[in-house]
Amino acid sequence: xxxxxxxxxxxxxxxxxxxxxxxxxxxxxxxxxxxxxxxxxxxxxxxxxxxxxxxxxxxxxxxxxxxxxxxxxxxxxxxxxxxxxxxxxxxxxxxxxxxxxxxxxxxxxxxxxxxxxxxxxxxxxxxxxxxxxxxxxxxxxxxxxxxxxxxxxxxxxxxxxxxxxxxxxxxxxxx
Numbered sequence: 001x002x003x004x005x006x007x008x009x010x011x012x013x014x015x016x017x018x019x020x021x022x023x024x025x026x027x028x029x030x031x032x033x034x035x036x037x038x039x040x041x042x043x044x045x046x047x048x049x050x051x052x053x054x055x056x057x058x059x060x061x062x063x064x065x066x067x068x069x070x071x072x073x074x075x076x077x078x079x080x081x082x083x084x085x086x087x088x089x090x091x092x093x094x095x096x097x098x099x100x101x102x103x104x105x106x107x108x109x110x111x112x113x114x115x116x117x118x119x120x121x122x123x124x125x126x127x128x129x130x131x132x133x134x135x136x137x138x139x140x141x142x143x144x145x146x147x148x149x150x151x152x153x154x155x156x157x158x159x160x161x162x163x164x165x166x167x168x169x170x171x172x173x174x175x
Contacts, residue, residue, distance in 0.1 A: 013040065014055040016068045021080050028068065030061045037063045037073070039080040075105035079128040088129050089121045089143045096139055103132065119143070130155070 012032040025042040076085040109121040126148050133152050142149045
């Protein structure tokens with residue numbers, strides 16, 4: 001039993017691996033109704049039962065051929081969002097090289113390296129990268145894909161509007 005939006009839901013999941021990310025443990029598996037990889041927080045699972053049925057053949061799960069390449073999967077799904085990964089390029093200052101490798105692994109491709117900055121190319125889930133780019137927004141600029149760049153620009157504009165709104169919440173600070 002997994003909890004989604006505060007209500008319990010039952011899933012049949014074909015387990016692949018357990019992994020830690022961002023201080024949480026996840027079951028990486030396949031929701032039996034579909035053919036893709038999904039992520040489930042272990043602390044949100046209750047009433048787990050092992051079924052007598054065999055798990056789905058791994059060759060029928062998109063994203064893995066024989067086995068799940070865990071290090072590559074974790075680098076592409078940095079916030080454990082499910083979905084396809086795509087090639088993303090962004091510019092960043094050189095002092096972020098270590099951070100970028102920590103987040104995306106050793107498959108990062110650095111180009112156009114200058115004394116001040118560089119272009120980095122990664123393969124990542126776009127929604128996860130969107131959150132990452134907002135987290136590092138003071139330093140990074142997404143170049144491609146253009147759709148992702150436009151989404152982030154919209155996110156930034158929405159944030160700016162909320163901060164400019166002066167909604168009076170300063171008067172209601174937590175004490």
